[in-house]
Amino acid sequence: MIHVKESSGRTGNATDLPEAFIRNDQFNFIKEQAGILVSGQATGNDAEVLNVLRHLAHEKVFKLFPQLTEEQKAVLNPLAKVKETAEAEAFLEQLQPYVIPFKTVTEQSLKKLFPKAKKLKGPKLEALDFKKLSYIAWTESSTLMYLVAEKDGRFEGIHGTMTRSHKKGVCTICNRHSEVGLFTAKTKSSGQDQFVKRGNYVCLDNETCNSNINGLERLNEFVERLQK
Template sequence: MEPFIEKYRFNYIKKRVFEVSSAITSSLDKNVVIASRAHNQDKIYGVFSQLSDEQKELLSIDRIIDTVSADQFLKKLEPFVLGISIPTNDTVARLFKKHKKIRIPDSFSEDVKRVYLGWIDGGTRKLMMIYEIDRKPFGMACRLPQVKSSSVNVCSLCHNIGSDEEVAFVSPVCKTEHLGPDAYKSIGFYLCLDSDACNERITSIDKLEDLFRKVNNII
């Protein structure tokens, strides 16, 4: 069986499995556990437009009876998880034409599944991001705030809550070709500065894709 679970869907499945595991360990009422398992099974199947019988069997949570079996279930899914491809440095240079000497960090590996790639470039002091739309990579370079505040912020992608040290207001420059070939505008939103941690929490790509479409002027 080929990999078929996108990383963000795997994160969603983890949340559903945790809910079942919590019901099992915290409730003495079997009916509560049965209801939780049925509800979350429907939620897991519901994030896929279609599933084969073999895929449904893999995603069945019937055998989760405690935290150990929950962990074993998630471990069994890992070989079937899909993540973004790691682009070559030539591709990265093309995505970030206005920035010199941008390179993918050596620590990035295909073995670690990610929804998007993100890292803070030391030379530009920007949060660089790459995401695939229709299997084509697009880039987004986000300016970081110059001044720290004591505010508590919410990440637009994974909804993590944190201080400016964790979740910062970033601002990429967007292409606006309908206003002219050299026309740009800036937008802003809050994002986790630790992209790897953010990748482990994202359960929907709607906002991520919307931001990349706006920044890259994709209709």
């Protein structure tokens, strides 16, 4: 496993560096590609195969960012040279200043998002590392779960009950095999006043889930489906 140290900040002349442009899910994807290169180097010695791996990793990462500037390309280019774990960790550490933190959320904004929750406690915001989040989730009253995601610059919120499944399965949000629970929410049926329950298995540990997400498609679909 590749571990990433927290960066103490940017070095050099800050005016020469691009602004943050990498979302958490994109950083996780880049981390996966770095891991593939390290694994390929450790298990194979075919230079041609390794060159193909490096080319594919470089191409996949660049596709995440359709309009890269030359400065941003320079930040990502070292990926293609990664061979050892230490090189991967150093590369990922130097990406830290370019990771976009999750949009600032406050207790007031959460109360507005869930107006029917009169005694909303909310998560411990001061304990969250917003650079490592694609969504925020927390539980109240042991089983009531709230989830907040961001789409098109605004917050989207859903809530429901989380029931432990006491087993491992594939999470609907991050698509990884982990310890999951059944998240169930009530949604309106066909625009009528009747409600139906929709359930999905998701990671019990949202911190692990956030570290696994390598794209926002499933998260957005999950929130959209439960808002209908």
